[in-house]
Amino acid sequence: MKKMPRGEGKFLIKQRAFIKLFMIKFVEENRLYGMQAMDELKAAFKQFGYEPNHSEIYRSLHELIDDGILKRHKKLQEGAKYKEVVIYQFDDYEKAKLYKKQVKTDLDRSINLLRKAVEDVF
Amino acid sequence: MKKMPRGEGKFLIKQRAFIKLFMIKFVEENRLYGMQAMDELKAAFKQFGYEPNHSEIYRSLHELIDDGILKRHKKLQEGAKYKEVVIYQFDDYEKAKLYKKQVKTDLDRSINLLRKAVEDVF
DNA sequence: CTATGAACACATTGTTCATAT
DNA sequence: ATATGAACAATGTGTTCATAG
Numbered sequence: 475m476k477k478m479p480r481g482e483g484k485f486l487i488k489q490r491a492f493i494k495l496f497m498i499k500f501v502e503e504n505r506l507y508g509m510q511a512m513d514e515l516k517a518a519f520k521q522f523g524y525e526p527n528h529s530e531i532y533r534s535l536h537e538l539i540d541d542g543i544l545k546r547h548k549k550l551q552e553g554a555k556y557k558e559v560v561i562y563q564f565d566d567y568e569k570a571k572l573y574k575k576q577v578k579t580d581l582d583r584s585i586n587l588l589r590k591a592v593e594d595v596f
Numbered sequence: 597m598k599k600m601p602r603g604e605g606k607f608l609i610k611q612r613a614f615i616k617l618f619m620i621k622f623v624e625e626n627r628l629y630g631m632q633a634m635d636e637l638k639a640a641f642k643q644f645g646y647e648p649n650h651s652e653i654y655r656s657l658h659e660l661i662d663d664g665i666l667k668r669h670k671k672l673q674e675g676a677k678y679k680e681v682v683i684y685q686f687d688d689y690e691k692a693k694l695y696k697k698q699v700k701t702d703l704d705r706s707i708n709l710l711r712k713a714v715e716d717v718f
Numbered sequence: 719c720t721a722t723g724a725a726c727a728c729a730t731t732g733t734t735c736a737t738a739t
Numbered sequence: 740a741t742a743t744g745a746a747c748a749a750t751g752t753g754t755t756c757a758t759a760g
Contacts, residue, residue, distance in 0.1 A: 485611045485646055485752090486706075489731070492607070492713060499717050509742055518716065522709040524607055527732065532744060551742090557739050559742065574717070581714055584608075587644040588707045591614060594640065595621050596700060607731090611752070631721055649753060654723060673721090679760050681721065 486587065487580045493526060493534040495577045497562070498570050501544060507559040508532055535562060543570045608709065609702045615648060615656040617699045619684070620692050623666060629681040630654055657684060665692045 496515055500506040512531045519525065538544040545565040551557045564570055618637055622628040634653045641647065660666040667687040673679045686692055 485614070485648075486608050487710070488729095489607045495713070495717055507742080508744095519709060519712070522705050522712070524709060526607075528743080529733080529745090530731065532742095533731085536744085557741075578714070578718060581710055583644055585707055585710045585714070587641060587646060588609070588703055588710075590641070590644070591617070592700070592703055592707070595617055595696070629721080630723095650722080651724090651754080652752065654721095655752085658723085679720075 486584045487577070489526070489530060490534055490537065491577050491580060493530055494538055495574060495581075497531075497534055497538060498543070498574055501562050501564060501570075507549075507561055508535060509559075538562075539565070541569065541573070542566050543573060608706045609699070611648070611652060612656055612659065613699050613702060615652055616660055617696060617703075619653075619656055619660060620665070620696055623684050623686060623692075629671075629683055630657060631681075660684075661687075663691065663695070664688050665695060 493515070497506070497511060500511050500514070508531050509528070512526060512528055515531075516525045535544065535546075539546060542565055544562045546560050546562055548558045549561045551559045615637070619628070619633060622633050622636070630653050631650070634648060634650055637653070638647045657666065657668075661668060664687055666684045668682050668684055670680045671683045673681045
């Protein structure tokens, strides 16, 4: 595949961007490790038949690190389990806000595209 | 990949279903061959940055034939060109209406899923 | 050139396996 | 068992090539 000069020809927003947006939200709310985020996402969107799997969650978090938006550190899990979990913080919050804005644009575009389809056909 | 027991775990509607819906609409309107359909779709959704390519159009039409929804026959193109084009008609219109209904459900689901994301995050 | 179709290549994402606690 | 991560595999779709007029 050549390159898409800049989102040209694209259909709907990608799952990856969708999840990354929620990961940023979870970090903003200061409570997060991967499995918790997945469980919350699953609970929130189960009503729409959407249940993201753990690999997509981790891929999204890793990509946010590569983007320079998040950074990770380890922490002992609460309770008597003495198990490390990976916690995320912002590495560059300005970048995070910019990314959110971009995803918002893509979400709105996708919604409007689908709404037009419904209007045109039904 | 195993099988998705029935649309479980899925994110948004697929481009293929989206295009098949419009192909059915074009056949209902009784004017269609592949390239025309593509041009109309491109014109309609260019405003959202979405421009489907010809392969997806043909794949969608072929799949509708495999589904038993459309059938094809050839026709001489209008004008002095004596070139054959492929025209589609319904093979089973009840199936077509059922499929439209299913896609409508998936469109609505997708819109609502995205709307919830916007509400939750912004 | 336009229209149709198939082949190929890459991108996305689901499933499975590995490792540590 | 739970949490994280990587490897593997299937699907979806964009690009290129082929063929016919």
